[in-house]
Amino acid sequence: xxxxxxxxxxxxxxxxxxxxxxEEILSFARQFDPQPFHLDEDAGRRSIFGGIVASGWHxxxxxxxxxxxxxxxxxxxxGSPGLDELRWLLPxxxxxxxxxxxxxxxxxxxxxxxxxxxxxxxxxVRNQRGETVMxxxxxxxxxxxxxxxxxxxx
Amino acid sequence: xxxxxxxxxxxxxxxxxxxxxxEEILSFARQFDPQPFHLDEDAGRRSIFGGIVASGWHxxxxxxxxxxxxxxxxxxxxGSPGLDELRWLLPxxxxxxxxxxxxxxxxxxxxxxxxxxxxxxxxxVRNQRGETVMxxxxxxxxxxxxxxxxxxxx
Numbered sequence: 001x002x003x004x005x006x007x008x009x010x011x012x013x014x015x016x017x018x019x020x021x022x023e024e025i026l027s028f029a030r031q032f033d034p035q036p037f038h039l040d041e042d043a044g045r046r047s048i049f050g051g052i053v054a055s056g057w058h059x060x061x062x063x064x065x066x067x068x069x070x071x072x073x074x075x076x077x078x079g080s081p082g083l084d085e086l087r088w089l090l091p092x093x094x095x096x097x098x099x100x101x102x103x104x105x106x107x108x109x110x111x112x113x114x115x116x117x118x119x120x121x122x123x124x125v126r127n128q129r130g131e132t133v134m135x136x137x138x139x140x141x142x143x144x145x146x147x148x149x150x151x152x153x154x
Numbered sequence: 155x156x157x158x159x160x161x162x163x164x165x166x167x168x169x170x171x172x173x174x175x176x177e178e179i180l181s182f183a184r185q186f187d188p189q190p191f192h193l194d195e196d197a198g199r200r201s202i203f204g205g206i207v208a209s210g211w212h213x214x215x216x217x218x219x220x221x222x223x224x225x226x227x228x229x230x231x232x233g234s235p236g237l238d239e240l241r242w243l244l245p246x247x248x249x250x251x252x253x254x255x256x257x258x259x260x261x262x263x264x265x266x267x268x269x270x271x272x273x274x275x276x277x278x279v280r281n282q283r284g285e286t287v288m289x290x291x292x293x294x295x296x297x298x299x300x301x302x303x304x305x306x307x308x
Contacts, residue, residue, distance in 0.1 A: 032215040033222060035231070048232060056234060057218050061186040061211045068187060077189070078202060080210060082241035088234065 002075040003145035004107065004117040011104040015070035017128075018062050020054055022094035028058040054092040059134050063125045066100045067138065071121075076143035078116055084137040090127075097128040105137060114148040116141050156229040157299035158261070158271040165258040169224035171282075172216050174208055176248035182212040207245040213252070213288050214240065217279045220254045221292065225275075230297035232270055238291040244281075251282040259291060268302040270295050 029038035033055035036043035044052035092098065101124040109117040118139050125134040183192035187209035190197035198206035246252065255278040263271040272293050279288040 032219045034219070035222060035227065055218075056236075057211075057215045061182075061215065064209075064211050065186045065188070068189060073189065080242065082210075082239070084239055085236070086238070086240070087236035 002071075002142070004076075004109070004119065004142040005145050006075075007104045007107055007119050007142070009104050009106055013070055013102040015066035015100040015102060017097045017099040018066055019097045020058075020062065020092055020094065022052070025052060025054045025058065025092075025094055028061075029055050032057055049091050051091075051093060054096075056088040056134070059088065059092050059098070059125060060086065060136070062098055063100055063123060063134060063136065066098070067102060067121070067123065070100070071102055072140060078141035078143060080138065080140045081118070082139060084139075086134070086136040088134050090131055090133040092127070092133055096133075098125055098133070100125050109144070109148060110141075114144070116143055118142075156225075156296070158230075158263070158273065158296040159299050160229075161258045161261055161273045161296070163258050163260055167224055167256040169220035169254040169256060171251045171253040172220060173251045174212075174216065174246055174248065176206070179206060179208045179212065179248055182215075183209050186211055203245050205245075205247060207247055208250075210242040210288070213242065213246050213279060214290070216252055217254055217277060217288060217290065220252070221256060221275070221277065224254070225256055226294060232295035232297060234292065234294045235272070236293060238293075240288070240290040242288050244285055244287040246281070246287055250287075252279050252287070254279050263298070263302060264295075269298055271298055272296075 026039065037047035037049050037053060038055050041052050103122045105120040105122045107117060107119050118141055121138045123136045123138055124132045126132050180193060191201035191203050191207060192209050195206050257276045259274040259276045261271060261273050272295055275292045277290045277292055278286045280286050
């Protein structure tokens with residue numbers, strides 16, 4: 001189990017992979033993204049995508065699952081305050097297999113809470129052809145192995 | 155059906171609401187966010203959240219559904235390139251009813267494609283007590299009612 005101190009800027013972790021089925025694309029879209037090109041093959045063909053494609057939120061949720069399995073659940077994690085600069089670059093289609101390249105972008109000890117620190121990860125979701133379909137800067141909080149001493153100036 | 159020109163900075167749209175059940179919290183977490191405090195009541199109680207809470211990605215996906223129903227599917231939309239500054243501010247618990255306050259933040263005609271423009275929305279997800287649980291800057295592309303004339307300098 002990793003602590004905050006075990007992540008260093010530039011470290012790279014490659015996650016496992018996740019196959020996106022047509023049934024799961026349809027099921028996610030019906031629940032969370034009911035736009036025609038996510039729901040119907042004909043509508044997808046007539047759209048700018050030229051076929052049915054996964055909701056971007058489906059891709060982002062799969063990315064998170066791979067990050068949880070590959071990093072978060074192997075660490076002393078304290079949740080996430082949010083994320084920045086999420087970009088959908090290429091469509092995800094039925095049968096695509098996604099994995100995530102996780103790079104440690106920066107590590108910042110908390111100023112107010114000496115027991116923890118924030119790690120910003122740069123995530124690249126790639127398909128089976130190595131194409132990057134989505135990028136994101138995700139922040140998570142982790143427990144410090146060695147809490148900082150109290151700062152007498154604060 | 156709205157076009158790009160029908161969105162003006164400062165416009166506010168309130169979406170419908172969405173009740174988050176315990177079963178849906180568990181089902182989303184099993185598929186996309188298998189961390190103990192999303193999956194198990196006892197683990198939730200022992201965590202910083204003091205009870206089971208929805209995955210932040212579940213909240214974000216519900217936010218998107220409300221945006222699709224309230225805005226996107228009532229407009230000539232061309233998809234989304236991404237989003238910025240997503241922040242999870244408060245936990246979402248079983249039985250919470252969420253809605254979204256959608257404010258038009260900025261409107262930018264495309265420089266390269268005269269038939270479309272980008273709208274940046276500031277989204278605030280609020281619960282049944284009016285507390286803001288999540289915020290996000292989301293960008294979507296929309297068809298222009300009146301395409302810009304060709305620019306001879308380009």
